[in-house]
Amino acid sequence: MRKAIEGYAVLWPSEDTCNQATELLAKLHLISGVGIIDALIGQLALDLGLPLHTCNRKHYENVSGLEVVEPYQKKVS
Numbered sequence: 001m002r003k004a005i006e007g008y009a010v011l012w013p014s015e016d017t018c019n020q021a022t023e024l025l026a027k028l029h030l031i032s033g034v035g036i037i038d039a040l041i042g043q044l045a046l047d048l049g050l051p052l053h054t055c056n057r058k059h060y061e062n063v064s065g066l067e068v069v070e071p072y073q074k075k076v077s
Contacts, residue, residue: 013044020047024063034059042066 013021021036021043028034034042038059045052051067052060060068 011044011048013040014047017043017047028062032059032062 018040021039024043025034025036025039028039038056042052042060042063046063046066051069053069053071054060055070055072055074057068057070060066
């Protein structure tokens with residue numbers, strides 16, 4: 001696993017990002033099932049101005065200003 005991820009940077013959220021993620025969680029948890037980790041990931045992407053690549057669009061579709069990119073279509077069996 002370490003070899004697979006060695007070329008990637010680790011981005012840690014700031015205290016402000018954590019506080020904003022808590023607000024996001026309070027706002028969206030009942031609407032879309034966002035959990036604290038999803039809120040942190042979404043808020044960090046917003047703060048960095050980066051698109052979020054995920055197949056879990058449901059948790060992020062109500063995050064204002066967040067660009068969500070679905071990297072591939074899941075097969076439905």
